[in-house]
Amino acid sequence: MSKSIAVSQQSQQLHNDVQEAVKSIMGATQLKAADYGRVLRSALAASQKIVTIEIAPGDLTLLKKSGYKLCFAKKVGDADYNVVWQSYDAYLSNNEFSWTPQYQLFASNLFKANVQVKVSTNIVNIGLGQTSTLDEHGLLSSAVTGGPNISMTFVNDYGPIHPGINQLSTGIDGNQVSTPIYVAVDQVVTGETVLTPVETILVWFEQNVQTSTMFSTSRSKAIEIDLTFDNTAGRLYEGGQWKTV
Structure with missing residues (x-):
């Protein structure tokens, strides 16, 4: 698709x-x-949640010369961040990144750090308070109402597999895309798995990384931004440090 x-x-x-x-x-x-x-x-x-990332002139030059990308990840439940939601090399002094609660559910046969997400099933649109079932043949059903209002419920009738979530974002380039924010590190067995997106993101700079890359270690010089109770936030990267603006 x-x-x-x-x-x-x-x-x-x-x-x-x-x-x-x-x-x-x-x-x-x-x-x-x-x-x-x-x-x-x-x-x-x-x-809609909006984050503005400002980069001081000296830091912008150094980051660009060294091949660093501006990266975003999003939290799901209590799990660690584990997928690069978006990475950009065409960032500037002022960058706006936003998202809305529009999700998709899928499953993968694999979680492996430093490789891009490989979707193994079909992908279905799903909202908070909805449920989708992966049947015995490995096909996800259309989402129906059911489960906690702040979560999505993955019902597994297939067997051991890694559920995953896509979310819609508007990038610093103005383009809307729906890409993975999460893949379960461990396989889930048959039964229900509740997936709860959290309005907290991670922002950092990294070399040689692509959108949808899975990871399992902490990111260097990253900042966590919590928008649970706010719709906007701003941060400045200056002198190699993050500051609230």
């Missing part, structure tokens, strides 16, 4: 979810197109 198709499908799913939620509140009354558009824009604006 191409990235553009995946983003389009996630956007359509969000439209459907908002429409159904509002219809439920209003007693199944169909929204007018203009009203629906306003509700959707409000919902997206309220849920």
Whole structure:
């Protein structure tokens, strides 16, 4: 599945979810197109998280000359960060990175540090408070309502496998893509696995690393940014150190 198709499908799913939620509140009354558009824009604006990364001139020059990339990772549950959500080499003095709670579920046969995620199953759109089942043939079902409201539930009827999550982000280049934020380090066996995205990200600079690369060790000179109770945050990298702005 191409990235553009995946983003389009996630956007359509969000439209459907908002429409159904509002219809439920209003007693199944169909929204007018203009009203629906306003509700959707409000919902997206309220849920969007934005991080601005500033880099001092001297540090920018040094980082670029040394081939460092600006990297982001996102936390899921209590697990350590383990996938490079996005990495960029075309960063500048001011960089804006944002995301919305639009997710996809998949599973992989492998977790291995320093290699890119290899999706082994089909990919399905899923939201918080929804469940998808991996059947005995290894096919993920369409998501249905079920499970904790702040989590996604992966029901495994297949066998040992690593569940994973994609999330939609808007990069510093302005492009929207849906890429992995998490792959379970250990295989899960049959039964339910609850996956809870956390609005905390890790930001760092690293050489020779690609988007969707799995890792199992701490990142050098990384900063953790918690947006659980905020929608925006800013950090400055200056003199080799991170500062809040």
